[in-house]
Amino acid sequence: MNFGDVLAQALPLTILFATPYLFAALGEVFVQRSGVLNLGVEGMMLMGAFTAIYAVSSKGMGADPVVGLLIAAGVGGLMGLAMAFVSVTLQAEQGISGIGFTLFGLGLSSLLFKLLAGGVITAQGFQPIHIPFLSDIPVIGKILFQQNILVYLAFALVPILMWVLNRTKWGLQIRAVGQNPAAADSMGVNVALVRYATVIFGGIMAGIAGASLSIAATPIFQENMTEGRGFIAVALVYFGGWSPFRVMLGALLFSIANNLQIWAQILNVEIAGSTIPPNLLIMVPYILTIAVLVFTRQRKQNEPAALTKPFQRGEN
Amino acid sequence: MKSRLTFSRGDLVVALAPIVAILLALVAGGVLLLMLGADPIQAYGTMIDGAFGSQAALLRTLTRATPLLIIAVGICIAFRAGVINIGAEGQVFVGAITAVSFSLGLGATLPAILLAPLTLLAGFLAGAFWGAIPGYLKARFDVNEILSTVMMNEIAVQLLLYLLSGPLIDPAQVAAGSRIPQSAQIPEASWLARLAPPSQVHVGLFIGLAMAVVVYLLLWRTTIGYRIRAVGQNKNASRYAGISVPRYLMLALVLSGGLAGLAGAVELQGINHRVVEGFAVGYGFSGIVVALFGRLHPLGAIPSAFLFGALLVGADKMQRTMQVPSATVTALQGLIVIFVVSSDIFVRRYNARRTARAVKAAPPPAEVNQPAPEGVV
């Protein structure tokens, strides 16, 4: 197989497996743009992943995938609400409370898995939708137009969220609250409300991200199945300079690097006559992400000046 | 500035708040246990018994607390410099794997008395190197450290697996053909002495306590620490005062990583004597939590590490005796972290009032009146 064929095969999977990162990271962009750091994404993803598949699975409620999606979003939103209460109202240190939510989500999802599912649980999740005509276009069609609905949703969200962020009242308030909460407050913006909204939204997106793993990308659940994807998503927010568009690029870069290293493994790609040990190939996406940041000019103009700083009226 | 450990009402609040929080978390966790049909009172009974109930139990708690303490002390340095080091996890692995190679490689040649300390040093240096990478990237290219340390963790995991399943694999495993990913056992000379056999508690405990004191002195009594804290609190003012901000950001991550690496070596030389797949998994994150519980103060990390060690040991005991899934324990830990960190607000309020009342009061201990550095979670 030449590289072109490989790429044509790799891209559909790249896009499919980029979606969980994309959902979670897009949510985190909004959270951070409003000045809150949520390191609980991982736990929220896990809860979303389990509740979604439990709702859909015949072992569970046997509901429609859409119901599963909504439940996952709801559960994520609830955890977001809790996170907001802790980090905004109680002004707890955000990183550590986030880690707390990660632990809690990991524990609770595994626990529910044991109690309700008892063992490995699978489901008939979202199936690929072949978009008429478009999906028939050679190569491109398979890459872009034979994906499941969540993939389309994730990528559709990018321009929408960019629009919300840059063109709407909410976006304006979010950006202001993240840059200078005191100023926003003095203009009558309800800082706490805005942050609650974004953190809850971030939770919802994390929940959906989990669902996009458990009832779309691979319709199955195992304990701790996200395996650190939540943290990667947070990292991608920094990679993307808090810009939805660039975060998408980051998710795609990371995802394609990962898929190509799998190809390198199955094709026994050799360097200097010897095959590369798998574990070293598996490092590539992580190294690449850092390297790209080093070699590309970083954009800081969107960096939320108030990130991780709780707001207390009159203390500045 | 001077942190004399004088016990005022403030310290009482500081001490009490987390305890109350833990109790509340346990109440919340009780719901989970009821969900499992387990009697919470009995469950927590076994938990406390498992952690403090007997001398053996206490020693276990200390055993588990040891690596967490060392990591947490390192985390304090980074966070005091305003650097969020999520990378302890990977730094522990790299420290351990380097210590193993060092001890196996030079065990035969080096004089026995030197082997243990030098192995520890090797672990420290390796961790320091692993911390230096994100440190350099931040100082030189302004690469966000959360991103780089998260990535470095994953890289470290793969590095560990690669070395354990290839270059460093136990020859016995190859001979037997079973090829289990684990290193050979390090020479006895590099082991850390056990303090109270059969318990596993070992000299590493004292290393941890020593590190806590050393780092406390470093941060609050030396010029280097002064600069690290200045950089963490106000980068601008530090620059204006002629302090090289990049250098101290870097230094903080190096020391932080070094201590994590040391923790890896200590766990290796004190407990396992070989690195295996699954070695010290999750210690890095626990270390961060311990550090923040200890209010990012090295001395605060001591009780904090003990508490967290007790939590781990007690929770395992609960899992065993009550036969509740291990997940319950993880969830419970999450709850405790959330509740304790939430309780901080009362401490901060108290301290605010107290610093304002400082007119009459004696100088407040640094550990309670220094707020988290800028940009620190």
Place this chain on the structure above:
Amino acid sequence: MTSFYSPTRYQKRLAMTQTTLPSGHKRINHVEMRGITKRFPGVIANDRVDFDVKSGEIHALLGENGAGKSTLMKILYGMYKPDEGDVLLDGEIVTLNSPADALDHNIGMIHQHFMLVPTLTVAENVALGLRKQGLVLDLSAVRERLLKLAQVYGLKVNPDVPIWQLSVGEQQRVEIIKALYHGGALVILDEPTAVLTPQECSELFVTLKEMQTQGHALIFISHKLHEVQELSDRITVMRDGRVIDTTRNDGIERRKLARMMVGRDIVFQPERPPMQVGAISLSVSDLHAKNDQGLPALEGVTLDLRAGEILGLAGVSGNGQRELAEAVAGLRHATSGEVSIGGKTVTRDNVATRLKAGLAYIPEERNRDGIVGSFSVAENAILQNHADYTHGIFLNFSAINKHAATLIRSFNIKTPNAQTPAKNLSGGNVQKLILARELARKPSVLIAAQPTRGVDISATEYIHHVLIEQRSAGVAILLISEDLDEILALSDRVAVIYEGQIVGILDREDADVELLGLMMAGATP
């Protein structure tokens, strides 16, 4: 001061008869604060304060740092809840739980520290306050109305530039437009002139007078007595949270006001002994540097500064003063040119080396660049030279505390004790702390940027006194200030900077406000 347009009684009465303002909002005829008490841990910021202002009136609020002025105003703007007392609008008691409430009552406030989002454009900053509007931002509508207001009140603003690109004066204007846009029947101005150049000041005054005649009620806070005298109808003086007195502003002279504020007499014009100029201590030649946005900020600055002289650097803010100071201090990379301190070239040296070479720098943004807020006063007192207060590798605390105690005493810094976090100090005392710290290092060159900005009169008096003292002691002082009175009061020579170049250097005798004003606009003498 340049003269300004003053409305006739007739115009005033005319304005009074209308009930709506040109900004289209309802007028507030009378704002009253009754028996306001506000306690903060450890201080009573306001102690049973009565205060009122009427439509078409400018009421000035005077007081030393920490007197309680801002607190009182923040209460009026809904940022703090008073522990006791009421706020009445046109006789009705109102509860202001948040700035949102204040805005709803057409109260606007321009804060001591600007409340603008640097990354947003002017229009976006204004739009932020619009709560009754649809989801999709209609910035064009905002832009339109904004420009109309700007025209009515004679304010020049460009709605589409992000705030960070604006000079302080322009930002000030944005704040005012913001206030007007969202009502501003009552506009509170908390030290609006602290950061303005004379030109900008007089422009501001014109605007304020205009607003007054239009029937706005205005509260004006300043530490500069002549401004207060020039502008206000009534003056209220506060001290330690209490109101000392409220008087009409009819020919009450400065000394009296000063005595009311401080409780003693104030020397406004320090007498300057004849100078003994020595060798050149600081020499800057053909210095080029870029600003934060990467645009050229210094385009060939050349200066010589001699021991024992004060060289005043006058200029409209944003013409390179800050960049010059930073380039000299080694905080900003010089693209070309030379800097030498005490004859030693330091162009390539880092900050630390230059400090050792005898440089001292009092930064303009004192709280951001001058102190580590969470550090104690004592820790801040050794920020640069902590290496000198050690035995072995350890800091020598007895020495440090002794040092701090000396500074606190000799510069009479008002602080509970040496262990208090520096951020708890009032503006004037932070500045004293920095000054004390810098001078304790016995520098040969001192760069003082806006040394008395936002500092009350007694502290200002003291700081001026100290600068003269240092001059006599042979220190070469570069005084960067936008307050021409200060420049003229202290300087031996005055250099004027315009668009990154020195347009001219005058001897004190040849310099006066008008000439300097012209030069600051770019005219060469």
Place this chain on the structure above:
Amino acid sequence: DKPFKVAVVMPSSTTDLAWSQSIYDALVTIQTEMGGEEAMEIAYTENMFDVTAAAQALRDYAEEGYDLVIAHGTQYGTSLFELASDYPDTSFAWGTAEDTGEDEGLTNIFAYQADAEQGGYVNGVMAAMFSETGTIGIVGPVPAGDALLYINGFIQGVNATNPDADVLLAYTGGFGDTAAAAEVAQTQIAAGADVLTGSAQQVVGAIEAVKAVDGFWFGTQSDQSLNWSENVVASQVYDWVPTLEDMIANIQYGELGGTAYTLTLENGGLTFAYGEVEVPDEIKDAAQAAIDSIIAGDIVVRQSLVEEATPEATVAS
């Protein structure tokens, strides 16, 4: 009268459909055979990936007087040896391992392991015949241990049956990342694989991927056809029951250790479970033939591919 008390400490969860589940299920089977709770008590600690924690768990069980304490993970070895000398009257079992600690003078440790490569070979034979595309995917965790043995055996089986079959081998770098396993499997499918296999608890993700394209899967460690009967052709099942029963018998007889057990096709420790996929007789026969000749010693399945690699055993790709 008083029940026989068994405790097991395992690295993953009792429901991992793999290594940990295989021992847990075996214990439950024995329990029911022996007559339930009152005949035999089972205590377990799962997800003990932290070896220090595991050591403490093992010591606890020994302390609490369990008759048999099972350390179901090679990584537990170091601490187990310390433990065994502290509790000479307790019987310990350790797997995967073959060292019963006799050199250290320990008499109370049973060691057990599985010759995963044997069943791997058989699976390979069937897979090679099952594949229509002649392309076969292997989803590995980490190139080491039990998984590596199985994979090496599998590859030998494939090559022996269809030398020009394409074997696509890729590792996920972990044991529990189902999504990663799914991505690897989907990639291999995209590359033309129609039959796949793999090891560790993560494979459930891969099997789902196979199911999505109605492909075929060969399992190992525990019977995976239970969940995916239409896709899992056959699973090599670790049947620890005979081994455990023998240990228990020994213990009751007074022999607390010293025996090293190995699951092989010969001793029936390695068995094959078939799902509902119907398997052509010729393939069943070929599998049986392979089993017989492995037992007879006519086929020697090597644990590694590299050492004295013979032509028919090298990876084709």
